[in-house]
Amino acid sequence: MPKEQNKETKKMILAVGAEIVHNKGFNNTGIQEVLKEAGVPKGSFYFYFQSKNDFGLQLIDFYSQFIYAKLDEAEALSDVSALDKIQRFFAEFLTLFEKNKCKGGCPIGNMAQEMGDLSEEFRERLQTVYICLQSRIARLLDQAREEGHVGIDIDTREMAGFMLNAWQGAILQMKVLKSISPLQSFERIVFDTVFCAQTKEHADG
Numbered sequence: 001m002p003k004e005q006n007k008e009t010k011k012m013i014l015a016v017g018a019e020i021v022h023n024k025g026f027n028n029t030g031i032q033e034v035l036k037e038a039g040v041p042k043g044s045f046y047f048y049f050q051s052k053n054d055f056g057l058q059l060i061d062f063y064s065q066f067i068y069a070k071l072d073e074a075e076a077l078s079d080v081s082a083l084d085k086i087q088r089f090f091a092e093f094l095t096l097f098e099k100n101k102c103k104g105g106c107p108i109g110n111m112a113q114e115m116g117d118l119s120e121e122f123r124e125r126l127q128t129v130y131i132c133l134q135s136r137i138a139r140l141l142d143q144a145r146e147e148g149h150v151g152i153d154i155d156t157r158e159m160a161g162f163m164l165n166a167w168q169g170a171i172l173q174m175k176v177l178k179s180i181s182p183l184q185s186f187e188r189i190v191f192d193t194v195f196c197a198q199t200k201e202h203a204d205g
Contacts, residue, residue, distance in 0.1 A: 009048070012040070016034055018059055018063060026056050083149040090167060112126045139156075167183075167186055
């Protein structure tokens, strides 16, 4: 089989698997189910993945690349403040969750809840994603501070971590309530209250 065809087949398995795992969870998803849905012959799974755990670890990479791409899009916006870029990043996912009728939630968060305590490999891979997102948001917050939208006394890395933690908590509530209201509360409190107050304090200072 040509190398490019192998690559595309693997991408298809990951894309199909990502959707199934997102809806059912990793442990509740069977390899044969993924292969059948992807239209890939039975028994060929181990040509592309060493094990189901290897498949799961590569799914984390698959999910994270989607999230990073959304952050790339926000960062690439021109004539927009750094704080607005962060807000638009979160707003993009709020829209996606609303379209999905508040089902599924964050695939990285789901995987962390399901596998974080069961596998050190999964925990470390998920931690890498979290650290990367935290660092990238912190850099935008550093820019926002230079623009006068974040107070000089704010630890931007700590704030970035808090925002990610609060966002994941809001997603959990969204799934329970079947409503985007927790996500809207997150946006309102973080961007319209916390940072608004920081901007005012900076101006008054």
